[in-house]
Amino acid sequence: xxxxxxxxxxxxxxxxxxxxxxxxxxxxxxxxxxxxxxxxxxxxxxxxxxxxxxxxxxxxxxxxxxxxxxxxxxxxxxxxxxxxxxxxxxxxxxxxxxxxxxxxxxxxxxxxxxxxxxxxxxxxxxxxxxxxxxxxxxxxxxxxxxxxxxxxxxxxxxxxxxxxxxxxxxxxxxxxxxxxxxxxxxxxxxxxxxxxxxxxxxxxxxxxxxxxxxxxxxxxxxxxxxxxxxxxxxxxxxxxxxxxxxxxxxxxxxxxxx
Numbered sequence: 001x002x003x004x005x006x007x008x009x010x011x012x013x014x015x016x017x018x019x020x021x022x023x024x025x026x027x028x029x030x031x032x033x034x035x036x037x038x039x040x041x042x043x044x045x046x047x048x049x050x051x052x053x054x055x056x057x058x059x060x061x062x063x064x065x066x067x068x069x070x071x072x073x074x075x076x077x078x079x080x081x082x083x084x085x086x087x088x089x090x091x092x093x094x095x096x097x098x099x100x101x102x103x104x105x106x107x108x109x110x111x112x113x114x115x116x117x118x119x120x121x122x123x124x125x126x127x128x129x130x131x132x133x134x135x136x137x138x139x140x141x142x143x144x145x146x147x148x149x150x151x152x153x154x155x156x157x158x159x160x161x162x163x164x165x166x167x168x169x170x171x172x173x174x175x176x177x178x179x180x181x182x183x184x185x186x187x188x189x190x191x192x193x194x195x196x197x198x199x200x201x202x203x204x205x206x207x208x209x210x211x212x213x214x215x216x217x218x219x220x221x222x223x224x225x226x227x228x229x230x231x232x233x234x235x236x237x238x239x240x241x242x243x244x245x246x247x248x249x250x251x252x253x254x255x256x257x258x
Contacts, residue, residue: 003079005026005028006028006074007027008028008072008076009026009030010032010033010065010077011033011078013036013080014043015039017043020047030052030053032047033056033060034057035058035059040057061086061089061090065097065109066100066101069101069109074108076108077110079112082114082116087120088120091140092136092139094109095139098172099176102176109172110171111169112170113149113168114169115166116165116166117164121166121168124148125146125148125168130227131227134194138190138234139190141230141231142183143170144170147171149166151164152166178232185210185238188210190234192207193208198225200223200225201220201223201237211242211243212241218240220240
């Protein structure tokens with residue numbers, strides 16, 4: 001995870017503290033956010049009082065990550081063995097946080113090194129024209145580069161899960177690389193077309209809400225399929241077909257903000 005002593009580590013779900021023990025040796029300051037209160041006694045017994053540790057018992061999805069990063073003066077690197085059922089929610093939360101920090105000129109969240117279900121990690125790190133390319137890939141590219149570091153077989157766990165895992169790293173952009181006038185509506189477009197990823201854009205865009213009435217006349221090859229478009233091409237398409245001006249309430253549409 002390329003963690004240096006001067007970095008600040010933020011662990012999502014320390015569990016029984018296996019990774020936490022390593023983090024406390026590698027970083028001068030660690031914040032560990034744990035939801036399961038049943039783990040509190042053992043975590044406080046084994047790690048309570050450590051001068052470099054802040055134990056926070058809260059739901060990471062409610063934890064004010066932007067405010068936390070603003071309060072610290074050193075770069076933050078996120079780590080975690082992410083619950084498979086929450087992988088997408090946590091990733092989108094990280095994307096949203098990274099975007100806000102860039103918009104505020106304070107991109108101090110440097111990276112996120114996460115263990116995920118292998119298929120999720122592959123989608124996160126994919127490229128256009130690949131079967132793994134999808135919503136999470138397009139939206140990730142707005143805020144970070146991604147690399148798949150290694151896979152982990154089920155036999156590495158007790159009890160072994162039924163799926164393979166993989167460790168992936170997000171390296172967040174230090175400044176915005178793309179300009180999107182309405183990120184939430186853009187996200188809605190990406191989600192919409194990928195629900196029918198095998199269909200050509202001309203066959204899926206007609207049922208999208210808040211589309212420009214003249215969308216069929218735009219200068220864009222609408223015979224292409226969503227898995228063929230890069231993030232920049234999605235932005236170009238969005239700029240051509242978005243409603244002008246956005247109708248009242250359009251900013252409230254979308255599954256995720258980024």
